[in-house]
Amino acid sequence: MARSRSAGGGAFAPPAEPSDLDARLADPDADPESAARTICLRLLTARARTRAELHQALAARGVPEQASTKVLDRLADVGLVDDHAFAGDYVSSRQRDRGLAVREISRQLRDKGVDETVITAAVSGIGPEAEAAAARQLVARKLRSMTRLAPEVKTRRLVGMLARKGYSPSMAFQVVRDAVGASGEDTGPDETAWLA
Template sequence: MTNVTFLPWVDPEGTPNSASPEISGEAAGDASKDLAGVHKLSSVMFTEVEEIPEETESVSALDIDSMEQALLRKLNTRDMSIHEVMSWLRSKDAAEGDAADLVAKFERLNYLNDERLARELTSRLSDRKGKSKSVISRELRQRGISHHAIDAALELIDDDDELAKATELALQRVRQFSKLDQETAERRLVGFLSRRGYSGSTVREACRQALATRN
């Protein structure tokens, strides 16, 4: 026996084998209209299902390319850590996976390198601004650079270099204290160097050398 599957709107028991003369024309017309409607609906549904993924993929690819170009322009204006780049991408509503892929690509191209950035910032903050190791470490941590990268960069500064920087700052500052007595000048000099994060022993030695020039 052959199994027959009927459309949902067909009643096999209630449907006669042949239409009666009285209703055959009307029924045929209604059936024709229903069938045309079904074909039209199916065509629309399948067309929409096929077009949506293609359009979404195009927009997504465009967004990623635009984000990459924007990040390149950003890096041309300032150095950024990996943490800072991820934060910036999130602020631009980049998807987490897209942001991670873009950061990984920029690391491979060496556009992003936290170890290099830590060394450059350490040199700049130490040589040009005379900041101590503790202050430099704090500023690098605030930029999201890892402890490992920070420690490696700070090893480039030895204790003698730090004392030399502190003494140089103390000599520059003590010239502004020409009208102050020795005790007041020393107190202000100690406070000045301490705020820059130098250790107690470094502050004392730098102050001693600077104050000796007042005699």
């Protein structure tokens, strides 16, 4: 393949040409199912996706609804599109790696088009104690970098961090109060002042 030298120096970049896929989609005689399959497989190569995400991508590329449905059904039949598996993996990684609360994970899955019953099943394995443990871990990690701050500032920032991760105000305040209080510091106003 011919490459052209960029104006910026020694880097090489391929010339800007429309992809084969773009040409096939623009061709009125093209097979829309073939194009839909190619789009989906390219997207799935990068990362797992929900059926709704793939459907949206196909619609954005102008794939007819009938071809889109047929291809997505086939991909589901062979296990390449599985919202149950996607949701399970998503819940596990977001809770373990990012410490997100069930409420925030559920919101993100809804945004990805996952059905509510699938979401409920996926998050059912995270109990209140697991959520509290994740919140305590997040606070302990963040608290190490806050040694010079006043207790009220620590409390406000930590409660805000947990709130952004989807924790309820009462759980966030309790976890932060316990962590900051364990270091012998006063957390400032009580919970009712924070929640007002």
